[in-house]
Amino acid sequence: MASRRRPTTLKRYALMWLVLVAIHPSTAAASEGHGPDPAIWLGLAAILLLAKLGAEAAVRLKQPPVLGELLAGIVLGNLTLVGVDVFAALAADSTIAFLAELGVVLLLFEVGLESTLTEMRKVAPQSGLVAVIGVVAPMLLGYGTSYLVNPEALTSVHLFIGATLCATSVGITARVLKDLNAMGRVETRVILGAAVIDDVLGLIVLAIVSAIAAHGAMPDALGLARIIGLAIGFLLGALLLGAYVMPGFFRTSAKLQTPGVLGAVSIGLCFLLAGISALAGLAAIVGAFAAGLILDEVHVQPFGKKSKHDLSELVAPIVAVVAPVFFVRTGMLVELGGITVSALLLSLGLSVVAVIGKLVAGLGVKGSQGDRLTIGIGMVPRGEVGLIFANVGVGIVVAGVPLIDPGTYMAVVLMVMVTTVVTPPWLAHRLGKLQATA
């Protein structure tokens, strides 16, 4: 029943879309009078409705929703190519840019909430080596690919591109494995453990690489040590805060009688750490993730008797509204009109080494802990984190030019899409084969 689409569905959405296009003012000039420009509300409405339309198309094609949101953004951002330019100013608008950043800060906070330190300590022996290889190998391969395609670019550009290849997308991997009924397998435990450790390693890499990039050129050994020390020091500081200050802080906050206090205090803490990490020269998302990581379920427990919702349930509805702004905007920034041979070459090269880098990681599995190839395939999908890195790179301006230029940006987005598309069928095929021989 539910899988048959009534012919009216599309018509209704098409009508909505026409209304949007018809009323959308063709210029996004700020009006002085009534607070924010009406175009912002209409633009946000278009982004949300199209994101869900794209996500729906992806889900029906058995693909992750994020893929559809990216595609919706690419379509929306490149409508100028077919003469529709009502949405042209949207991606560049500073309010939309802030909401996208907010979406990603809260998304990383949510990802951090889903992983706990206890859990990471538990999976580290099995997944640690897989995770480390899975970060180092793609990093080196990405650096090499970037150097081969654009030998004249800055060293920090190669480093940055390498960094976008590091992090496995926990969300996409888990979703695919769940759909394949493989949650109980030993390979699943190794993959998910490695993906979580990947996130942390990836953020350390991002912190280091973006500090190097902002520095303008490769720093000397002392400068490098300072940057690495700052990144690791920040995360350790946050973890110590989590271990020693947070339990008391939350036991105290739980005594507050104001409704909605848990969500507001937790998100306030997320913004606080995001701000501190941004001040320290790291990306805001590093702090947001750390905030999620230290907000262990133990700390929130005192709220248990008062609130039937746990913290993830309070954050999820906010993320569901602001995260699509990030993904659609990311798609909008892909300029199809400016495709070059070198950008396509880079896309292809990055996609290939992104796959190889994680397959190599599978070799880090110890003897009896499952099929190496399955684990490698399971770690192939890149997702939000790679895209976030690319956006951070666009924001870093070196000598007046963004570190990640439009062609490189497109290459990273396409790499994320390719790794996301190839994984589900490939993993299903491999798991089917394993079960047949077992």
Added chain:
Amino acid sequence: MASRRRPTTLKRYALMWLVLVAIHPSTAAASEGHGPDPAIWLGLAAILLLAKLGAEAAVRLKQPPVLGELLAGIVLGNLTLVGVDVFAALAADSTIAFLAELGVVLLLFEVGLESTLTEMRKVAPQSGLVAVIGVVAPMLLGYGTSYLVNPEALTSVHLFIGATLCATSVGITARVLKDLNAMGRVETRVILGAAVIDDVLGLIVLAIVSAIAAHGAMPDALGLARIIGLAIGFLLGALLLGAYVMPGFFRTSAKLQTPGVLGAVSIGLCFLLAGISALAGLAAIVGAFAAGLILDEVHVQPFGKKSKHDLSELVAPIVAVVAPVFFVRTGMLVELGGITVSALLLSLGLSVVAVIGKLVAGLGVKGSQGDRLTIGIGMVPRGEVGLIFANVGVGIVVAGVPLIDPGTYMAVVLMVMVTTVVTPPWLAHRLGKLQATA
């Protein structure tokens, strides 16, 4: 247990606060590199944590939380008077201003969700006259007060100040009556019904008044008719959309299989109507309220089997995080340093006529439908809607000057606080007397 505050509570919050002040950069200059300025995240963290601290203080003094959030904002905004100027740039920052507007758009959406058309039709016979008097009387009294204090001001300024006195705060009234165990009384039904109708009437008044103000001067009869027609036409159009298009639209959307689709599509609709109403020259909140009003529980029902959360539960966590930004910012915009005799006189005058105007409304009660004075007192609190009107007024610039100047703004905020503070004890006293004589 829970009502005894451990001495550590305040200490922990004070520590948090000190950390915030210590790390907050003294200037909020936008940094070009890493996306939004770190100061935004720290400012948002400060706003959220202080809002909840203020709300908690209010709750412990048996006052509505919103009062504490306003006070937190007034303190935060006037710290420059004691030499602390790290937060000075926050209220003027365009990102904070947008988040405040977003908070209020979603708040009015939530208020709209809580009221349904069916319900309004049901209470109209009992509450209709009370509501109409409760809008007209404060409007006229406010106009007169403003004229007496500032006879040389524009007619549209007097109209606007009158408009800020119209709307009863449903939230505060309901909360007080619930705390007094009076939800079953006939007076409660009349008060809540009138408060809901007030909201709609108030928004029509706002739409008309702000269109007049934006017009620059009193329009002629034809112009006035056009403005009133536009305002009522927009609301009627939205209601027709709700009755005829929405059920199908939501039946269709419920078939979508993407997670989180209900929240995103509903909020997308809220933004769409906010944008259309802003385009039509009305305030964005008029459209947001209309969107909430037409999203009847009936329309969302198809989602019932899929989602255990209803729509309000999805919107509430978002409002809990963004609405405090609005209230704290509203408080921050009150400039205590610029208190003048005429502003204080206006505060006093508005507070008095705000109370009288709603007591007069109680006379609209038909014979046996409860105690007139109780109903009048119950409608005294003004809240978010009055503050929103004042903020809209600051945004309307006539001949280079904001329609609502700093002194008038302060007078409206103080009026809202006075009406909110006096109601709970007064209502408790009156209800106690009634129960004693019954």
